[in-house]
Amino acid sequence: MENSSNKASTMNVRRLSVPLTIAIFLLAWQAAVLIFRLPAFILPTPIQVADRFVRALSDGSLLRHTAATLAEILSGLTAGILFAAVLGYFLSRSTLLENILQPFLVASQAVPTVAIAPLFVIWFGPGIFSKILICALIVFFPVLVNIIVGLRAVPANLRDLMRSMQADRWQTLRLLELPTALPVLLGGLRIGATLSVIGAVVGELVGANRGLGFLINVGRGQYDTALVFVGVFTLVALALSLYGIVLFLEKHLLRWQEE
């Protein structure tokens, strides 16, 4: 009896700990502003940020910019994953191809995406397309590596089994290789989802006419620091949601791993 009530109280503590931490954080923030008499353009209070959030929400600008960023993220993520999946499949099958492309891939990864983002904006303009490219590029490599690792992890015995059943190449891919690679692939997707948010924002900060990165730039230009915070928190929420979706997918698609 005592044991189970103990367990229940631990559960309660765990459930309360996150909101509690957030509340303490907000209080400390508010207190810091008051104690150090910080002006709003350096550090707005949480209440000012909340107020700015409501205003940005009600005039529709926040939704508009969030939608733009989300569209860039989703398109970039999809493009990056598709491209990485196709290339990864062929690379995992051919060591020759891998040997030829490896130096280029590693070199491309050594180039900081942040540094070449301006190039993309110069070449493809401040519209959505340059952001999608940056996003796709930043997602591409981790997903590619995971796909190759995943596809190479197929046990030789299961390959033999598929061959003895005279499975064709497409069946082998669909029934054996993809399911084997799926856990690692989803791991790559988890990293990719977070990186894609960074990619989109970097592109928007460099040059854009909409999106949360653009909104942050506007806030900075007008010393509307509360607006900068609104942009940052919205981005955090976006990244966490994407991460959560991937976690949900993992839980659903990999239920066989639980037992």
Add this chain to the structure above:
Amino acid sequence: MPSNSSIRLNHISMTYDDQNGYLPVLEDIHTAIHPQEFLCVLGPSGCGKTTLLRVLAGLDKATGGNAIFPGKDSPHVGLVFQESNLMPWRTVLDNILLPLEIIGVDAQEARRQALDLVDLVGLQDFTEVWPASLSGGMAQRVAIARALIQDPDLLLLDEPFRSLDALTREQMGAELLRVWRARRKTVVMVTHSISEALLLADRVLVLTQRPARICLDLIVDLPRPRISDTRYSAHFQVLAKRLRAAIS
């Protein structure tokens, strides 16, 4: 006497190319496997028994000779390995259904056949279970059902009970005999165990050290059904002695 419906192993030899020259593994394996025969292959570890199975399964091509299946160019073989090799992301039933999914059998018909096999191997209560929660013996039953579902011309078993404990192993042997009689399959099984071979097989081939040749082709004329007491009979002891002598 090899009849027209026998599977003929026609002077099969196998040599692997290796950095320091050639490694002969099989040498002139020549015999016939009769329809519905239960053939066991015994031999020292690493002598090439598995290679022989791989040639029969069409996974490796013999460097000399060939296996001729009566009236078929690409025979169906059912394969059971030392490990069950189930796909962990498929339930028991879906694992059994895999071969039919690959051939493209109508889903309802496939399901009916799979459920028949589930009954045969005694997995009725486990159809929707993930392989991870099965015991070794259970998993091997699934593997056997999966190998049987495409109605193979030849069932190949590579030490299927090796990783099981002695009691389960004996039980699974009896199960396998029951399944073999019910489905009337031609079986080739590699094993290390003399008593397992004698309890199961119609005929035992003993292979030599690498390169493997057939050094004894022994007909097991113990009456069936063989029960676990069969192993205490005098004739069993005589046969076991002959096999033991041939191996060492």
